[in-house]
Amino acid sequence: MYYTYFLRCADGSLYAGITTDPARRFAQHTGDKPGGAKYTAPRHPVRMEAVWHAADRAAASRLEYRLKHLTKAQKERLIRGDLPEQPFLSNHPRMAIEPNGRMIPMLFLCYPKCSTCKKAAAFLDARGIPYDQRDIKAENPTAEELKAWHEKSGLPLKRFFNTSGQLYRAMELSKKLPDMSEEEQYALLASDGMLVKRPIVVGPDFVLVGFRQKEWEQTL
Numbered sequence: 001m002y003y004t005y006f007l008r009c010a011d012g013s014l015y016a017g018i019t020t021d022p023a024r025r026f027a028q029h030t031g032d033k034p035g036g037a038k039y040t041a042p043r044h045p046v047r048m049e050a051v052w053h054a055a056d057r058a059a060a061s062r063l064e065y066r067l068k069h070l071t072k073a074q075k076e077r078l079i080r081g082d083l084p085e086q087p088f089l090s091n092h093p094r095m096a097i098e099p100n101g102r103m104i105p106m107l108f109l110c111y112p113k114c115s116t117c118k119k120a121a122a123f124l125d126a127r128g129i130p131y132d133q134r135d136i137k138a139e140n141p142t143a144e145e146l147k148a149w150h151e152k153s154g155l156p157l158k159r160f161f162n163t164s165g166q167l168y169r170a171m172e173l174s175k176k177l178p179d180m181s182e183e184e185q186y187a188l189l190a191s192d193g194m195l196v197k198r199p200i201v202v203g204p205d206f207v208l209v210g211f212r213q214k215e216w217e218q219t220l
Helices: 022-030 057-068 072-080 115-126 143-153 166-170 173-179 182-191 213-219
Strands: 002-009 014-019 045-054 106-110 131-135 200-202 207-209
Touching: 002 022, 002 057, 014 022, 014 045, 014 057, 014 072, 022 045, 045 057, 045 072, 106 115, 115 213, 143 182, 143 200, 143 207, 166 173, 207 213
Parallel strands: 106 131
Antiparallel strands: 002 014, 002 045, 106 200, 200 207
16 A cells, blocks of 8 residues: 655655655654655654555555645645645545654444445455444434534535434434434434444545445545
């Protein structure tokens, strides 16, 4: 698994590179481990600014090339997240990281007995994608979490409902939802995790609802 990254140096400059382990690479750049780059050695790297996932070394190298050819202002805007979406990043999800390059696992909400959730977990495991698993029934999402995920996902709110579930049908929600406000729907979803569509993956700048393998392959 490969990643393309931006590293910040003490002089404010940005270094773009590729690696299979952002935390190890940061340690190399800082001199804590051997193998750092000539550019960063005298500039005292201070933190990893951004890391993007790539399917393979070739894809990581192509992204590195594109990033290096951005202007300094464009690089800064991209790091802040206020640069309009770039086509060359469409297949490169941004990873949540700590300043030392350690990746913060994505949140994976599932119902352990659900066969689809098991397939989704196997998909993540096979690709070595780190995640924190949360039982959607035992620890159901809060209304605040659901609102944030809904806004980040760009999906219709109905996509967050488990429309094939027994509870959804028993409550006749197909008839009731059209007359409910979004706030009421968030509260309803938060009342019982079995009402929520599963699995859900929450990343730093994306949310996936339900396991659609092609969609997950394009995003992850």
